Amino acid sequence: MAFEFPKDKYNGKIVEVTIGAGDKARTVGGETAMPLCNFEGEFPNRPLVAMEVYDKAEVCETWAPACKEPFADVMGDAVAWAKKCVEEFGAEAICLQLASTDPNGMNTPAEEAAELAKKVAEAIPVPLIVWGCENDEKDAETLAKVAEVCAGMNLVIGPAKEGNYKKIGGAAIGYDHVVVQQTPIDVNMAKQLNILLNNLGVPMTKILMDPQMGALGYGIEYCYTVMERDRLTGLKQGDEKMQSPLILDVGKYTWKTKEASVSVDEEPAWGEAKVRGVLWETVSAVDVLAAGADILILRHPDSVRILKKIIDELMA
Amino acid sequence: MGLTGIQIYKLLPQTNCKECGDPTCLAFAMKLAAGKAELDKCPYVSEESKAKLSEASAPPIRDVTLGQGDAAWKVGGETVKYRHEKTFVNPTAIVVALSNEQSADDVDTQLKYLNEQSFERVGKILAPNWAFLWDQKKDQASFLDLVKKVGGATEKGIIVSSEDVATLKAAAEALKGKKFAIHPVTKDNADDLIAFAKEVGAVPVAQGDTLEDLAAVGEKIVAAGLKEALLDTGWKGIRETVTANIAIRRAALDKKFRPLGFPTIAFPCAMTQDVELQATYAALLIDKYAGAVVVSTLDPAVTYPLLVNRLNIYTDPQRPMTMDQGIYEINNPGPDSPVIVTTNFALTYFVVSAEVEASRVPTWLLIMDTEGMSVLTAWSAGKFVADAIAPFVKKSGITEKVNHRKLIIPGYVAQISGELQEELGEGWEVVIGTREAADIPKFLKDYVGQ
Numbered sequence: 001m002a003f004e005f006p007k008d009k010y011n012g013k014i015v016e017v018t019i020g021a022g023d024k025a026r027t028v029g030g031e032t033a034m035p036l037c038n039f040e041g042e043f044p045n046r047p048l049v050a051m052e053v054y055d056k057a058e059v060c061e062t063w064a065p066a067c068k069e070p071f072a073d074v075m076g077d078a079v080a081w082a083k084k085c086v087e088e089f090g091a092e093a094i095c096l097q098l099a100s101t102d103p104n105g106m107n108t109p110a111e112e113a114a115e116l117a118k119k120v121a122e123a124i125p126v127p128l129i130v131w132g133c134e135n136d137e138k139d140a141e142t143l144a145k146v147a148e149v150c151a152g153m154n155l156v157i158g159p160a161k162e163g164n165y166k167k168i169g170g171a172a173i174g175y176d177h178v179v180v181q182q183t184p185i186d187v188n189m190a191k192q193l194n195i196l197l198n199n200l201g202v203p204m205t206k207i208l209m210d211p212q213m214g215a216l217g218y219g220i221e222y223c224y225t226v227m228e229r230d231r232l233t234g235l236k237q238g239d240e241k242m243q244s245p246l247i248l249d250v251g252k253y254t255w256k257t258k259e260a261s262v263s264v265d266e267e268p269a270w271g272e273a274k275v276r277g278v279l280w281e282t283v284s285a286v287d288v289l290a291a292g293a294d295i296l297i298l299r300h301p302d303s304v305r306i307l308k309k310i311i312d313e314l315m316a
Numbered sequence: 317m318g319l320t321g322i323q324i325y326k327l328l329p330q331t332n333c334k335e336c337g338d339p340t341c342l343a344f345a346m347k348l349a350a351g352k353a354e355l356d357k358c359p360y361v362s363e364e365s366k367a368k369l370s371e372a373s374a375p376p377i378r379d380v381t382l383g384q385g386d387a388a389w390k391v392g393g394e395t396v397k398y399r400h401e402k403t404f405v406n407p408t409a410i411v412v413a414l415s416n417e418q419s420a421d422d423v424d425t426q427l428k429y430l431n432e433q434s435f436e437r438v439g440k441i442l443a444p445n446w447a448f449l450w451d452q453k454k455d456q457a458s459f460l461d462l463v464k465k466v467g468g469a470t471e472k473g474i475i476v477s478s479e480d481v482a483t484l485k486a487a488a489e490a491l492k493g494k495k496f497a498i499h500p501v502t503k504d505n506a507d508d509l510i511a512f513a514k515e516v517g518a519v520p521v522a523q524g525d526t527l528e529d530l531a532a533v534g535e536k537i538v539a540a541g542l543k544e545a546l547l548d549t550g551w552k553g554i555r556e557t558v559t560a561n562i563a564i565r566r567a568a569l570d571k572k573f574r575p576l577g578f579p580t581i582a583f584p585c586a587m588t589q590d591v592e593l594q595a596t597y598a599a600l601l602i603d604k605y606a607g608a609v610v611v612s613t614l615d616p617a618v619t620y621p622l623l624v625n626r627l628n629i630y631t632d633p634q635r636p637m638t639m640d641q642g643i644y645e646i647n648n649p650g651p652d653s654p655v656i657v658t659t660n661f662a663l664t665y666f667v668v669s670a671e672v673e674a675s676r677v678p679t680w681l682l683i684m685d686t687e688g689m690s691v692l693t694a695w696s697a698g699k700f701v702a703d704a705i706a707p708f709v710k711k712s713g714i715t716e717k718v719n720h721r722k723l724i725i726p727g728y729v730a731q732i733s734g735e736l737q738e739e740l741g742e743g744w745e746v747v748i749g750t751r752e753a754a755d756i757p758k759f760l761k762d763y764v765g766q
């Protein structure tokens with residue numbers, strides 16, 4: 001029977017953003033159709049699977065055993081941890097989480113954090129993403145320092161928010177890095193922050209957008225839908241301010257949920273903890289992948305294996 | 317309605333008798349096309365035209381129910397491609413595959429999960445829905461044993477699957493009186509099985525390796541006048557399956573293509589034996605339009621994340637993002653546990669409750685109805701202010717649950733602490749909490765450590 005596959009038309013293209021320098025450079029973005037619609041558009045770059053590395057062992061104390069175990073030999077040594085992620089677990093980028101810089105926590109000084117970022121960046125053959133502790137003031141200070149110490153390495157630094165984008169954006173232009181801008185699950189606010197960054201002099205080719213991760217069971221549907229709307233605005237309406245590749249901090253948000261981390265002894269009806277935790281992460285990750293993620297930041301090696309396999313199959 | 321005014325006009329008597337209240341048949345037809353009139357206003361329309369018009373006004377994707385009574389589960393009936401356009405309505409059925417190659421113990425374990433497993437979340441009960449019984453061994457006797465065993469043990473929906481038509485018919489006989497489905501109905505056996513399905517009241521599951529083949533079977537199902545069917549796009553990889561689901565959703569909604577206007581069923585269980593990978597495929601298929609996903613195990617570590625994913629994706633995005641007002645217990649709080657108050661904006665609740673959970677500190681969370689406004693918005697709108705918070709806290713019932721009178725408020729409304737203290741009165745102490753949710757774990761640990 002005759003059947004014609006109804007194809008959609010688009011009026012835009014996601015910006016191609018290159019992260020990392022020299023041999024380490026990778027490019028994301030460039031899509032001309034909605035996610036999973038390879039049959040009607042170009043998808044020149046595969047979504048990247050990045051792995052988290054934490055700056056200090058102390059900030060990982062409360063982690064689920066399933067997440068501590070694979071990194072037990074490298075926790076506290078971010079360089080070794082990052083290398084292990086690339087060499088053993090196939091990480092396509094590393095996200096250095098500077099959690100210990102939190103002024104309400106260990107308050108690691110910006111200089112120390114920046115030196116660590118440089119060491120990690122030099123030690124790995126893939127791009128480095130440097131994530132702040134999500135305290136606006138401290139992140140502005142830390143990430144500006146990271147940008148300076150790592151000048152020219154084309155790192156990804158963020159998240160830059162409404163409250164600190166000037167300093168982080170300024171440092172990114174000054175020292176040639178890519179900036180992640182983050183707004184709380186809202187198309188208009190995301191667009192507005194891109195405009196502000198452009199006005200500051202940060203070009204679209206140096207911006208990634210973080211629509212704000214919500215974990216499975218903790219608001220992921222809002223994140224999912226705002227991502228779809230972001231993409232439709234960029235691709236269907238052709239809004240040039242909404243064509244940034246999307247980056248999602250999946251691991252951190254999913255593993256802090258009780259469902260991902262609690263032991264089977266505490267919740268016998270929820271099943272084995274490691275499988276449940278990994279699935280909490282992979283289901284959250286595949287949701288945002290389906291909604292248009294270009295970079296996924298994951299924690300568990302099994303999640304990385306699963307998402308890389310699915311991306312291979314979807315991009316084949 | 318799928319027809320234009322002119323197409324409808326051709327089906328009307330064209331006598332312009334005005335009894336419908338409109339001056340001409342054409343005017344009435346235009347109203348019908350716009351959904352602004354009911355066909356029964358015209359007393360003269362023929363039975364044949366009625367049938368054609370009601371077919372044209374059928375929903376673009378039919379719904380399908382399997383199982384009986386309270387255990388029945390409905391899928392399909394979807395009207396949009398993206399959640400925000402309206403909402404997804406009938407959540408994907410989670411289906412377990414059972415076969416006559418499996419050990420009896422295995423079947424018993426899965427059957428017990430199917431019947432007894434449930435999780436409660438935001439006041440909703442989440443549970444798996446159907447069983448897919450597969451004659452993997454191609455052996456009628458052992459397959460019928462399986463069908464009878466499962467049929468006798470559950471009221472939930474059942475799909476029986478065998479390549480042998482005689483076996484399928486015998487299985488259907490064993491399920492008499494139930495609402496079940498038969499699989500696979502292919503271009504080779506369609507005439508026989510569609511007639512059979514119609515006769516015994518079974519739901520046909522069409523299968524085709526290509527969308528053309530599938531549509532050919534779908535067309536026969538429509539022609540037979542059956543209103544319920546499922547579509548199986550063939551047991552292929554994740555990319556082909558997702559693409560087929562997108563194509564079918566578009567054909568049904570954008571082109572009103574009847575032969576594919578039914579919910580789909582997808583088989584992650586046939587894609588891999590790796591349970592974690594399989595469940596992740598299933599999650600992606602829940603996102604991308606599958607009416608049912610068949611998995612090889614209902615182990616709770618697998619079903620819990622899948623059921624929560626289904627709940628999230630099928631949540632109505634147009635409902636106000638609010639939580640019910642009340643007391644929420646996190647980490648099993650007791651009489652000495654801290655009490656936090658915040659607003660009922662759903663995102664505020666999700667972020668705060670996740671951080672409190674992560675802290676592992678037993679805590680009472682008071683969620684106050686601020687019409688879904690976040691803390692700062694509600695404060696500036698005069699809804700999250702001292703003379704509203706104080707009576708809410710006192711009436712909430714929290715004073716019967718704790719032996720202290722300390723109330724933690726969000727750091728963003730630190731300025732109301734003095735006034736709130738006054739409103740609450742003697743014996744109360746207002747504690748200023750953190751501005752950012754991310755700082756809650758540290759705050760709570762320090763707070764209870766004092």
Ligand code: SF4
Binds near residue numbers: 329330357
């Ligand atoms: S009642 Fe029927 S026949 Fe008479 S004008 Fe209306 S549509 Fe035409």
